[in-house]
Amino acid sequence: MSARQPLPSWALNVLMPAMNVLLALIVGGLAVAMIGENPIQAMQVLAYGAFGSGYGLGFTLHYATSLTFTGLAVAVAFHSGLFNIGGEGQAYVAGLGAIMMALWLDHTHWVFVLVGATVGAMTLGALWAAIPGYLQAKRGSHIVITTIMFNFIASALMSYMLAQVITNPGSNAETRTIAETGRIPLLSEYFEFFKHSPVNIMLFFGVVALIGVYILLWRTKLGFKIRTLGQNPEAARYAGISAVSIIVIAMAISGALAGMMAVNEAVSVQKRLVVGYVQGFGFIGIAVAFMGRAHPVGIVLAAILFGALYQGGSELAFVMPAVPSELVVVIQALVILFSGAMDEMFKPVLERVFGAFRSKPQADKAAEIEEA
Amino acid sequence: MVENQIRNTQQPSRAAEIVPAIDLKGVSKSFGPVQANKDINLTVKRNSIHGIVGENGAGKSTLMSILYGFYKADAGDIFVHGKKVQIKDSSHALDLGIGMVHQHFMLVENFTVLENIILGAEGDPLLAASKAAAREELARLAKDYGLNVDPDAIIEDLSVGQEQRVEILKALYRGADVLILDEPTGVLTPTEADQLFRILEQLRDEGKTIILITHKLREIMAITDTVSVMRRGTMVGTVATKDTSPDKLAEMMVGRHVLLKVEKTAAQPGEKVLEVDGLSVTDDIGVPRVKNVSFDVRAGEIVGIAGVAGNGQSQLLEAISGMFNPLLGEIRINGKKIKFDGDGVADEVRRMGLAHVPEDRHKMGLVTTFEEWENSMLGYDDDQKFGNGPFLSVKAAREDAIKRIEMFDIRPQNPRLKTANFSGGNQQKIVLAREMDRDLDILIVGQPTRGVDIGAIEFIHKQIIKLRDEGKAVLLVSVELDEVRSLSDRVLVMFDGEIVTELAPTASEKEFGLAMAGLDPAQQ
Structure with missing residues (x-):
C-alpha cells in the first residue's frame, strides 16, 4: 500500500475545487437526464447564458461583484476564527444606510451618492456585525447562533422600516426611487458591449475590496493580529493581543464588506430598497469564501463561478422550459454541496494518488535534505 | 499451541530464553x-x-x-x-x-476504575457479569503485581500515579504480556x-x-x-x-560527545528585578491555583521553580507574564507594578522588560500554521522596526528573522518555511531567539527543553546561563528536577499552589522529593 502524500498547494487549491465543481456538474447533468432532457445541451445553455454575450457576462459580473463582497466578509471573519453566518442580515441592514444616504444626496450628483451610499452601507453593516462580535467576545454567546438570530432580527426590522418608516406612499413596502441626477451609472452607458446588463461601477469597488482585504490580512499589523487570533487564540493571548477588540474589529470589517453589496444591488441597479433585496447572496457568500479558501484570489474565482451559475441558471430555465427552475437551484445547490460542505471529499484519494506517483529516489533525496 | 504453553508456564523454559x-x-x-x-x-x-x-x-x-x-x-x-x-x-x-x-x-474521567478497565472489553450487553469477572481479575492482579487500586474509585479522584496504574491494569486485564x-x-x-x-x-x-x-x-x-x-x-x-x-x-x-553537566560560575545577584507579593490566582472555573506566593528574582541570578506538573506553576507564569489577571497580590518589574486591566496585558508587560518563553510552544508560543518569520515577531509586531503605522514591513520582518535564525542556528535556515515543519528543538529555538535576543531585564522561561533534543538542550542551557552572566534576571520553571537543579542558583519548590520551601540546588534528591510531595524537609 502506498503512503499518503501531503498534497502540493496547487492540487489542494486548484485541482480539488475543480474536481468538486466537475462532480457537481456531472451529478446535475444526471438530474437533467433523469427528467428526459439532454444534459450536454443544458450545460451548453448554462455556459453560454453566463459568458456567451455581453448581456450575459454583464449579469454574471454583477452577481459576482455582490458575491465578492459577501464572500470577503465571511473570509475576514473566518481569518479571525469566527464563522459569520450573518452576511445576509448585515447586507440587508446596510441597505438601509445606503438608501438613506442615496435618497438624501440624490439631487446633487451621482458621485456623492456613490460615496455617501458606500459610507452608509459600510457603517450600518459594520454595526450590525459588531454587535454579535461584541456578544461573542465579552459574553461568549456563540457567533454562529447570534449572527443567525441577527438575520431574523434584520428581516423583521427592515420589513417594519420599509412598510412603516421610509416607505414610498402608495407602493408596497419599498422606498422611493433615486432621482435621475443621483443614479450611479451602469457600465452599459460607457460600453455598448454590456447593453441591458446591470454591471456597474461597483465592479471596480469589488476589485479594490479584494486587494484591500489582501493588504489588510497579510500586509498590516492588524491583519497579523487577526490571523494570529484565528489560528491560535492561546498564542494571541500570549502575545498580548486583545481578543475582545480584535473580534469586534474583524466582525465590523466583515459586516462593512457584506454591506457593500447594498450599493451594488439596491442603490446602483434597483435604485430603491425593496423587502428582501439580498435574496440569499449573503448565504452564498459563505460557499464562495469556503470554495475560495478564504483568500482573495480564490474568492474572486468562486464569486465568478457562482455568479455564472446564477445567470446561466436563469437563462437555462428560460431557454429550456422543460427544465424547471427548481432544477436550476438543484444544480447551484450541488455546487455548494460538493465545494462547500463536502469540500475535502477527494483529499484522501488524491493523497494516495500522489503517494503512488511519487518516485522513490525523490523521497530519498528529500530525506537527505531533512537530515542535513 | 506450543507458543501459548510457553507463555503460560511460570518458569520460563529454555525455548523461551531463545525465542524473543x-x-x-x-x-x-x-x-x-x-x-x-x-x-x-x-x-x-x-x-x-x-x-x-x-x-x-x-x-x-x-x-x-x-x-x-x-x-x-x-x-x-x-x-x-x-x-x-x-x-x-x-x-x-x-x-x-x-x-x-x-x-x-x-x-474516562468520570467512570470508576472498574468501568474504565472493562471499557472496550465489556463482553455482554449487561455489564454485571463482566464487572464481576473484572473485579475478581483485578484482585488477582493486585495480589500478583502489587498493583493496588480501589476498583470503585472515580478516575478524577485519583492521583496521576494511580491513574497510570489503572492504565497498566487495563493492559494487563486484556492479557498483555x-x-x-x-x-x-x-x-x-x-x-x-x-x-x-x-x-x-x-x-x-x-x-x-x-x-x-x-x-x-x-x-x-x-x-x-x-x-x-x-x-x-x-x-x-x-x-x-x-x-x-x-x-x-x-x-x-x-552522534557526538555531549556535555551533560552544565558548567557555570557562582551567581552575582544584583538589584531586585521581579518582585511577587502575596500573589493568588484562581483559574477560569474558580479553583485556586496559586496561593499567596511571594518571592523575588534579582539581576544576574537564575531562580528555579521545581515541582510536579500541575501544582500551579503554569498559572504563576501566566500571571507574571500578564496573560491572566491574578485574584490578589502584586507583581512588580523593576519596582513598577503591573496594572491588570482588560483581557490580558502581556504586551504591556513585555514593554516593561519582561520576555516570556512559554511552557508549551505549540499551544502558546507559536502559531504552527504560520511561516517562521511570522512567529519570529509574534508579540513584538507593534515594534517600529516591523513597519510604520498600521503597515507591516514584510521585508524588515524577514530580515530580522534571518538574523535570529543565524544567531540561534535554527535549521533549516528558511524563514518562509511553515513552523510546523521545524523539529521540536528548532521550534523551541525560534521562541528562544525571539524572546532572548532583545533588550530585556527578566526572562521567564517554562519547560525550556521539553521535547528538545539533547544536542539542543546543551545549547539552550548555555544561552540561559549566558543571559544570567550578562546580568539579567531569569525565572525558570521546569518539571525536570535535574534541569532545575543544574541551572538554578536558588530553587523554590511548589506544591498545590504554594511555595513549600526554598532549597539550594545542591540539596539532596530526597529533600527535593519530600518538598515536591508537599512536605517541608526542614520540618521532617
Missing part, C-alpha cells in the same frame, strides 16, 4: 519525505525491561506505534514470540498480548516514579516483558536490563545496561 518476545526485522516507515524508521532491527528478550532511548524525532514513538498497530510498516517483518505477524490495529496487537500505556492517559510504556515518568514525582519502577520490576519477575520509551537516561540506567538507542530513524545499537553509562548513551543518541 518481540523481534523486528528491517522495519521501515516513512511519512511523505520524512523517513521515520529506516531498516530497524530490534530484539526484545522475554522477561526483561528493555529501554528505548533517542532524541525527539528519532523514531521511537513511530516504531512503537507500528508495534501497537497504529501505523503499518512500509517494509520489514514483525515477530511476536517467534511468530511472524501482520498487526492490523491496536485490538489485534492486544490479541497478540501487546499492551501500551500512553504518555497521555486514555481514561508485553507492555509498552511511553515516557511514563513525565507526570510523576520522584517517589511515584520509584513506585512505578518497583511495579515494573515485579511485572518482569512475574514473566512479563516491558518496553520503556524515555529520554531520561537516569531512568534507563536505574531500571532497564537492555537498552536500544535510536537516532534519526535508525537503530544505533543495543547494549546491556550494565555495560554502558549515561555519557556513552548520550553520545550514541546525538
Whole structure:
C-alpha cells in the first residue's frame, strides 16, 4: 500500500475545487437526464447564458461583484476564527444606510451618492456585525447562533422600516426611487458591449475590496493580529493581543464588506430598497469564501463561478422550459454541496494518488535534505 | 499451541530464553519525505525491561506505534514470540498480548476504575457479569503485581500515579504480556516514579516483558536490563545496561560527545528585578491555583521553580507574564507594578522588560500554521522596526528573522518555511531567539527543553546561563528536577499552589522529593 502524500498547494487549491465543481456538474447533468432532457445541451445553455454575450457576462459580473463582497466578509471573519453566518442580515441592514444616504444626496450628483451610499452601507453593516462580535467576545454567546438570530432580527426590522418608516406612499413596502441626477451609472452607458446588463461601477469597488482585504490580512499589523487570533487564540493571548477588540474589529470589517453589496444591488441597479433585496447572496457568500479558501484570489474565482451559475441558471430555465427552475437551484445547490460542505471529499484519494506517483529516489533525496 | 504453553508456564523454559518476545526485522516507515524508521532491527528478550532511548524525532514513538498497530510498516517483518505477524490495529496487537500505556492517559474521567478497565472489553450487553469477572481479575492482579487500586474509585479522584496504574491494569486485564510504556515518568514525582519502577520490576519477575520509551537516561540506567538507542530513524545499537553509562548513551543518541553537566560560575545577584507579593490566582472555573506566593528574582541570578506538573506553576507564569489577571497580590518589574486591566496585558508587560518563553510552544508560543518569520515577531509586531503605522514591513520582518535564525542556528535556515515543519528543538529555538535576543531585564522561561533534543538542550542551557552572566534576571520553571537543579542558583519548590520551601540546588534528591510531595524537609 502506498503512503499518503501531503498534497502540493496547487492540487489542494486548484485541482480539488475543480474536481468538486466537475462532480457537481456531472451529478446535475444526471438530474437533467433523469427528467428526459439532454444534459450536454443544458450545460451548453448554462455556459453560454453566463459568458456567451455581453448581456450575459454583464449579469454574471454583477452577481459576482455582490458575491465578492459577501464572500470577503465571511473570509475576514473566518481569518479571525469566527464563522459569520450573518452576511445576509448585515447586507440587508446596510441597505438601509445606503438608501438613506442615496435618497438624501440624490439631487446633487451621482458621485456623492456613490460615496455617501458606500459610507452608509459600510457603517450600518459594520454595526450590525459588531454587535454579535461584541456578544461573542465579552459574553461568549456563540457567533454562529447570534449572527443567525441577527438575520431574523434584520428581516423583521427592515420589513417594519420599509412598510412603516421610509416607505414610498402608495407602493408596497419599498422606498422611493433615486432621482435621475443621483443614479450611479451602469457600465452599459460607457460600453455598448454590456447593453441591458446591470454591471456597474461597483465592479471596480469589488476589485479594490479584494486587494484591500489582501493588504489588510497579510500586509498590516492588524491583519497579523487577526490571523494570529484565528489560528491560535492561546498564542494571541500570549502575545498580548486583545481578543475582545480584535473580534469586534474583524466582525465590523466583515459586516462593512457584506454591506457593500447594498450599493451594488439596491442603490446602483434597483435604485430603491425593496423587502428582501439580498435574496440569499449573503448565504452564498459563505460557499464562495469556503470554495475560495478564504483568500482573495480564490474568492474572486468562486464569486465568478457562482455568479455564472446564477445567470446561466436563469437563462437555462428560460431557454429550456422543460427544465424547471427548481432544477436550476438543484444544480447551484450541488455546487455548494460538493465545494462547500463536502469540500475535502477527494483529499484522501488524491493523497494516495500522489503517494503512488511519487518516485522513490525523490523521497530519498528529500530525506537527505531533512537530515542535513 | 506450543507458543501459548510457553507463555503460560511460570518458569520460563529454555525455548523461551531463545525465542524473543518481540523481534523486528528491517522495519521501515516513512511519512511523505520524512523517513521515520529506516531498516530497524530490534530484539526484545522475554522477561526483561528493555529501554528505548533517542532524541525527539528519532523514531521511537513511530516504531512503537507500528508495534501497537497504529501505523503499518512500509517494509520489514514483525515477530511476536517467534511468530511472524501482520498487526492490523491496536485490538489485534492486544490479541497478540501487546499492551501500551500512553504518555497521555486514555481514561474516562468520570467512570470508576472498574468501568474504565472493562471499557472496550465489556463482553455482554449487561455489564454485571463482566464487572464481576473484572473485579475478581483485578484482585488477582493486585495480589500478583502489587498493583493496588480501589476498583470503585472515580478516575478524577485519583492521583496521576494511580491513574497510570489503572492504565497498566487495563493492559494487563486484556492479557498483555508485553507492555509498552511511553515516557511514563513525565507526570510523576520522584517517589511515584520509584513506585512505578518497583511495579515494573515485579511485572518482569512475574514473566512479563516491558518496553520503556524515555529520554531520561537516569531512568534507563536505574531500571532497564537492555537498552536500544535510536537516532534519526535508525537503530544505533543495543547494549546491556550494565555495560554502558549515561555519557556513552548520550553520545550514541546525538552522534557526538555531549556535555551533560552544565558548567557555570557562582551567581552575582544584583538589584531586585521581579518582585511577587502575596500573589493568588484562581483559574477560569474558580479553583485556586496559586496561593499567596511571594518571592523575588534579582539581576544576574537564575531562580528555579521545581515541582510536579500541575501544582500551579503554569498559572504563576501566566500571571507574571500578564496573560491572566491574578485574584490578589502584586507583581512588580523593576519596582513598577503591573496594572491588570482588560483581557490580558502581556504586551504591556513585555514593554516593561519582561520576555516570556512559554511552557508549551505549540499551544502558546507559536502559531504552527504560520511561516517562521511570522512567529519570529509574534508579540513584538507593534515594534517600529516591523513597519510604520498600521503597515507591516514584510521585508524588515524577514530580515530580522534571518538574523535570529543565524544567531540561534535554527535549521533549516528558511524563514518562509511553515513552523510546523521545524523539529521540536528548532521550534523551541525560534521562541528562544525571539524572546532572548532583545533588550530585556527578566526572562521567564517554562519547560525550556521539553521535547528538545539533547544536542539542543546543551545549547539552550548555555544561552540561559549566558543571559544570567550578562546580568539579567531569569525565572525558570521546569518539571525536570535535574534541569532545575543544574541551572538554578536558588530553587523554590511548589506544591498545590504554594511555595513549600526554598532549597539550594545542591540539596539532596530526597529533600527535593519530600518538598515536591508537599512536605517541608526542614520540618521532617
